[in-house]
Amino acid sequence: MSNNKTPDITRRKFLGGAGAAAVGTAALVTSGTSDAASSKKTNRWAMVMDLRRCIGCRACTVACKSENNVSLGRFRAVIQEKTFGSFPNTKKMFLPLMCNHCAGNKKDGVPPCVKACPEFPGDRAKFKTADGKTIRYRKGATYKRPDGMILIDKEKCIGCGKCIDACPYGVRSFDPFVKAGGDPTKQAADKCDMCVHRVDNGVEPSCVNTCQGRARIYGDLNDPNSEVSKLVKEHNLARDENVLLPEEGTDPHVFYIDPDNLLKTLYTKRKKGKLDHFVDQIT
Ligand code: SF4
Numbered sequence: 001m002s003n004n005k006t007p008d009i010t011r012r013k014f015l016g017g018a019g020a021a022a023v024g025t026a027a028l029v030t031s032g033t034s035d036a037a038s039s040k041k042t043n044r045w046a047m048v049m050d051l052r053r054c055i056g057c058r059a060c061t062v063a064c065k066s067e068n069n070v071s072l073g074r075f076r077a078v079i080q081e082k083t084f085g086s087f088p089n090t091k092k093m094f095l096p097l098m099c100n101h102c103a104g105n106k107k108d109g110v111p112p113c114v115k116a117c118p119e120f121p122g123d124r125a126k127f128k129t130a131d132g133k134t135i136r137y138r139k140g141a142t143y144k145r146p147d148g149m150i151l152i153d154k155e156k157c158i159g160c161g162k163c164i165d166a167c168p169y170g171v172r173s174f175d176p177f178v179k180a181g182g183d184p185t186k187q188a189a190d191k192c193d194m195c196v197h198r199v200d201n202g203v204e205p206s207c208v209n210t211c212q213g214r215a216r217i218y219g220d221l222n223d224p225n226s227e228v229s230k231l232v233k234e235h236n237l238a239r240d241e242n243v244l245l246p247e248e249g250t251d252p253h254v255f256y257i258d259p260d261n262l263l264k265t266l267y268t269k270r271k272k273g274k275l276d277h278f279v280d281q282i283t
Contacts, residue, residue, distance in 0.1 A: 041129050041131075041133070041135070042127075042129060042135075042146050042147045042148075042222065043147045043148075043220040043221075043222055043223070044147060044148045044220060044221040044222040044253070045101065045147055045148050045149060045194060045199065045218070045219070045220060045221070045253070046101070046148070046218075046219065046220075046221040046228050046232075046253040046254070046255065047098075047101075047194075047205075047208075047216060047217070047218050047228070047253070047254045047255070048216070048217040048218075048228055048231045048232065048237065048254075048255050048256075048257060049096045049215060049216060049254060049255070049256045049257070050213075050214070050215045050216075050217065050231075050256075050257040051093060051094070051095070051215075051256055051257055051258050051259075051260075051262065052215075052257060052259060053213040053214060053215035054079065054094040054095075054096055054213060054215040055094065055213055055215075056079050056081060056094035057212065057213075058078075058079050059210045059211060059212060060077050060079070060096065060207035060208075060210055060211055060216060061075055061077055061078055061079060061207075062210075063206040063207050063209070063210035064076050064077040064098075064192070064206055064207050066206070067195060067198075067206035068193075068195070068206075070190075071175055071176065071177040071178075074173060074175065074190070076098060076099075076171075076190070076191060076192040077096065077097070077098040077192055077207050078096075078097050078098075079094050079095065079096050079097070080094070080095045080097060081093075081094060081095075082094075082095055082262070082266060084262070084265050091260070091262070093260075093262045095262075095266070096215070096216065097169070097171065097244075098171060098192040098207075098254065099150060099167075099169070099171045099172075099191045099192040099193075099194075099254075100169060100171075100243070100244060100250065100252030100253060100254045101148055101149055101150050101192075101194060101252075101253045101254065102150065102250035102251055102252050102253065103148065103250075103251035103252075103253060104144070104250065104251060105249045105250070105251065106249075106251070109144075110144065111144060111150060111250055112166040112167060112168065112248075112250060113142050113150065113163040113166050113167045113172065114140065114142050114143055114144050114150065114163075115166065116142075116162040116163050116165070116166035117140045117141050117142040117143070117162065117163050118141075118158065118160060118162065119140040119141035119142075119156050119157070119158065119182070120138070120139070120140025120141065120142060120143055121138035121139075121140055121143075122138065122139050122140045122141070122143075122156065123138070123139045124136055124137075124138060124139075125137055125138070125139045127145065127146050127147075139153060139156075140153070140156065141153050141154075141156040141157040141158065141163075141182065141189075142157075142163045142189070145196075148221075148253055149193065149194050149196055149199075150191075150193075151193055151196060152188070152189055152190065152191065152193070153181075154178055154180065154181055154188040154189075154190075155181030155182070156181060156182055157180040157181060157182055157188040157189055158180055158182035158183045158186065159174070159179075159180030159182070159183050159185075159186025159187050159188060159189070160186075161174065161189065163189050164189055167191075168245050168248045168250065169244060169245065169252075171191050171192065172189050172190070172191045173189070173190060173191070174187035174188070174189060174190070175187055175188055175189070175190035178190065194218075195207075204218045204219075205218055217231060221253070231255075231257065232255055235257050237255035237256070237257065238255070241258070241261070241263065241264060242255050242256050242257070242258060242263070243255060243256065244256075244263070245267075
């Protein structure tokens, strides 16, 4: 079901050639990846969700499943419907959810899912920067690539589920059709990988390419001329009000344009703990 034949020239331009660099972009390090340290040499992939433009069509959800062969009954990217207020003063929002490709807390730059992985830090890995330099970093079954992508190596995964429990956003789950390479009696963890196979070839993620309303914008936060950087600056998105669960200190890299402060409303209504279970509400 994988469909890798979606290079759109305009969108390629949007990525500004940075995707090719991402094959290698790298910085760092021993345990985590310091965004500050890597910012001059690497891309820092991020996503902006424009809540003004999402119409809840779920083309992104379907595109993601098709592109990544996401197994039956599972999702990597969903749209949740939220309603607020009481009749006749009600509001409805469509909330796109996926892995936030968190930078991790400021102290060690390691997201909670990576920190919980018993296989991390594991093997040393190399990443080539756009200018051909090699930078080393440490992998695990779940690990943070120097360009900010949080990835899963299913061959190394032992199926313990600790990363699933550790993610405060509930965006990880077991894939019943993929065995954990480290313990083939168990299922491997799975989640959004930002269509790394596309991005590494200069093509934006499938959900972004498919979004008819242009509610999803993807790009390099380290490039001040990228659309993502411009939107973050224009809408002042790098603050607690524009990310999910800021109190978790995960430094999410999915930002929301939310002029009606619906996220804030959602937070105040939220009970302590995870967001609603990461289950799409298509019925
Ligand atoms: Fe890890 Fe969850 Fe953050 Fe994704 S959203 S990087 S799975 S903590």
